[in-house]
Amino acid sequence: MEAWLEATKLTNADGNVVLAPTVVKLVTALLRKVSSALKDTRQANLRVDHLEARLTKLTVKPHPLPPKPMGWAAVAGQAAGRKAPDMPSSMRPAPLPAPKMVNEFKASALVICRVPDQTPFEGMAAAQIVQNVNLALEMIGAELDGQAIRITAVAVLRPSGDIKMYMATRAQARWLMEQKHKWSTIADPRLVTQAARYSVVLHSVPAEVQPASPEFLSRLLAQNPSITPHALHSARWLSNPEVTKKTHGLIVVNFLDKDLPQRIEWGGLKYEGLYLRGLHYMRSPTQCFRCHKLGHVAVCCTKEPVCMNCCGKHDTKMCQAEIETPKSFIQQLPSLSPLLMALELISTDSTASPLRLISCYNPPSSFEGIPLLQEWLRAHLIRSTPTILAMDSNLHHPLWNPPLYRHTHPQAKKLIHTCGSAGFKLASPKGTPTFIS
Numbered sequence: 001m002e003a004w005l006e007a008t009k010l011t012n013a014d015g016n017v018v019l020a021p022t023v024v025k026l027v028t029a030l031l032r033k034v035s036s037a038l039k040d041t042r043q044a045n046l047r048v049d050h051l052e053a054r055l056t057k058l059t060v061k062p063h064p065l066p067p068k069p070m071g072w073a074a075v076a077g078q079a080a081g082r083k084a085p086d087m088p089s090s091m092r093p094a095p096l097p098a099p100k101m102v103n104e105f106k107a108s109a110l111v112i113c114r115v116p117d118q119t120p121f122e123g124m125a126a127a128q129i130v131q132n133v134n135l136a137l138e139m140i141g142a143e144l145d146g147q148a149i150r151i152t153a154v155a156v157l158r159p160s161g162d163i164k165m166y167m168a169t170r171a172q173a174r175w176l177m178e179q180k181h182k183w184s185t186i187a188d189p190r191l192v193t194q195a196a197r198y199s200v201v202l203h204s205v206p207a208e209v210q211p212a213s214p215e216f217l218s219r220l221l222a223q224n225p226s227i228t229p230h231a232l233h234s235a236r237w238l239s240n241p242e243v244t245k246k247t248h249g250l251i252v253v254n255f256l257d258k259d260l261p262q263r264i265e266w267g268g269l270k271y272e273g274l275y276l277r278g279l280h281y282m283r284s285p286t287q288c289f290r291c292h293k294l295g296h297v298a299v300c301c302t303k304e305p306v307c308m309n310c311c312g313k314h315d316t317k318m319c320q321a322e323i324e325t326p327k328s329f330i331q332q333l334p335s336l337s338p339l340l341m342a343l344e345l346i347s348t349d350s351t352a353s354p355l356r357l358i359s360c361y362n363p364p365s366s367f368e369g370i371p372l373l374q375e376w377l378r379a380h381l382i383r384s385t386p387t388i389l390a391m392d393s394n395l396h397h398p399l400w401n402p403p404l405y406r407h408t409h410p411q412a413k414k415l416i417h418t419c420g421s422a423g424f425k426l427a428s429p430k431g432t433p434t435f436i437s
Contacts, residue, residue, distance in 0.1 A: 065403075065404070107166050108166065108167050108168065108169050108170045108172065108173045109164055109165060109166045109167070109173060110164070110165055110167075110173045110176055110177050111157070111162050111163070111164045111165075112162060112163045112164075112165070112180060112184065112191065112193060113160075113162050113296075113299075113300040114160070114161050114162055114163065114191070114300070115192055115299055115300070116299065116300070116301065116302060118190040118191075118192065119161065119190060120163065120188045120190040120191035121156070121163065121188055121190075121191070122190075126153065126154050126155075129154045129163075129187075130151055130152070130153065130154055132187045132188060133151050133154070133165065133183070133187045134150045134151060135186075135187070136183040136184075136186035136187040137149055137150060137151075137176075137183055139183075139186055140179075140182050140183050140186070142175070142176070142179070142183065144171060144172055144175050145171075149167065149172045149175060149176065150167065150168075151165045151166060151167045151176075152166050152167060152168070153165075153166040154166070159302065160300075160302050161302075162300075163191070177196070178196050178258070180193045180196075181193050181194060181195040181196075195233070195256050196256070196258075197233055197234075197254040197255065197256065198254070198255050198256070198257065198258045198260065198261045199252050199253065199254050199255070199261060199281040199283070200252070200253055200255070200260075200261035200264045200265060200278050200279070200280070200281055201238060201250055201251070201252055201253075201278065201279040201280070201281045202250065202251050202252075202253060202264075202268075202269060202276040202277070202278060202279075203248075203250060203276060203277045203278075203279060204248045204274070204276060204277065205248060205249055205250065205251045205271075205276060206247070206248055206272075206274070207241035207242070207246065207247055207248060207249060209251070209271075211235035211236055211237060211251045211253075212234070212235065212236055216235065217232055217234075217235065219271065219272070220232070220235075220253075220269065220271060223269075223270050223271055223272070224269050224270060226263070227255075227260065228257075230256065231255050231256050231257040231260055232253070232255060232256075233254040233255060233256050234253075234254045235251050235252065235253045235254065236251065236252055237249060237250070237251055237252075238250040238251060238252045252281055261278070261280075261281070264278035265278040265279060265280055266278075288301045288303075289316075290303070290305045290306075290315070291303040291304065291305065291306050292306055292308065307319045307321075309321055309323060329345075329346060330343050330344070330345055330346075331343065331344045331345075331346055332344075333356070333380060334379075334380065335376075336372055336375060336376055337368075337372050339360065339361045339362075339363070339368070339369050339372055340358070340359070340360045340361075340369070340372055340373065340376055341358075341359045341360075342356065342357065342358045342359075342376070342380070343356070343357045344356050344357075344385075345357070353385070353386060354385055354386075355385075355386050355387075355388070356382075356385055356386070356387040356388070357387075357388050357390070358373075358376075358387060358388070358389045358390070358391075359390050359391070360372070360373050360389065360390075360391045360392075360393075361391070361392050362391065362392065362393045362394050362395065362411075362415075363394070364394035367394075367395075367409075367411045369391070369393070370393075370411050370414055370415055370418070373391075373415075373418065374418050377418065377422050381422055383422075383423050387424075389419065389424055393412070393415060395409040395411055395412035395415060396408055396409050396412060397409065397412035397413070397416065398431075399416070399426060399430055399431070400428065400431075400432060400433060400434040401433060402433040403433070405433075
């Protein structure tokens with residue numbers, strides 16, 4: 001450094017610094033060393049940045065969950081995927097035939113249930129029954145895809161007396177079942193059947209409408225020209241507004257055309273300037289009101305009747321047993337909103353304590369169910385009466401969150417404080433999840 005200071009003191013007449021050759025060599029060597037040091041520093045910084053990035057990824061990466069225990073289906077699937085040990089061809093089971101091959105040898109058939117009070121085809125031989133049915137099918141011009149529909153054999157099922165008929169294809173069997181009301185009485189007047197009905201639900205029907213009246217059906221036909229008169233069968237209330245105390249209700253409309261209900265589900269119907277939205281009708285399981293078993297109706301029931309009141313072997317409408325007054329009843333408590341409902345079960349037995357049930361729904365967008373529950377508890381809670389609170393809270397809290405789910409709603413803490421101060425206790429064990437993320 002001292003040599004550099006001495007060298008810079010030598011100036012010429014113009015004021016320029018004159019450097020000796022040895023000084024120039026010294027400065028050049030120093031610049032090379034500084035450049036090499038800067039290069040090494042840059043490389044070290046790059047390596048440090050790379051290490052920091054790897055440490056960050058390792059820190060943020062979530063802890064892997066333990067593997068779930070395998071169920072029976074998964075274990076059986078793995079076992080099925082293993083290669084079976086070799087065995088002689090004589091011991092190997094024969095392969096199952098394809099479903100198409102099996103169905104080729106299955107006879108297509110349908111069963112016509114008889115009415116208990118009637119005996120169709122009584123005393124007739126099987127050949128005579130086949131002849132009568134085929135004659136009836138010929139009279140109505142029964143055809144499918146240009147081929148005449150005929151039956152090939154019949155069987156009378158015992159002890160019910162139902163008639164089982166065999167034909168060429170399943171498509172013909174479906175057609176005969178759908179049109180059975182047209183040919184059954186022609187084959188034998190005692191073979192009475194009803195037409196197949198296809199239903200659809202109509203929404204927002206005014207309460208003053210009488211769906212079973214001919215006037216309603218005629219107006220519905222007049223205002224919806226797409227419905228042919230012979231296709232409309234009947235209509236009835238599904239939820240009667242007189243019972244529900246509402247201004248509108250649901251009705252079920254029955255058609256004889258199976259394509260109409262689906263078209264109404266798409267486009268709806270018009271009635272007196274109103275648009276009635278259609279919805280698919282899900283039928284309840286078929287139940288007999290004679291023996292009260294599932295799978296058949298009362299007109300086809302051959303079993304002994306069972307009374308709904310006394311369980312005696314007679315029809316319910318013929319029962320003369322007195323109906324006892326119930327020993328308990330349900331009383332609805334005041335409700336501040338449709339989001340909350342409270343019931344009280346009261347017993348006439350003085351030794352039995354009443355029981356209260358509270359059902360509350362907390363909308364996930366507004367969370368208005370929490371203040372509503374607080375207000376109801378302040379006004380109607382009786383600490384001495386056993387009370388069960390069932391709630392769809394739509395809130396997250398560690399007490400009922402799934403494992404590794406950390407989110408907590410502030411409203412959940414408020415709910416726990418409200419229920420705890422009212423004397424409620426969480427029924428499920430701590431940490432039992434009520435939802436799966």
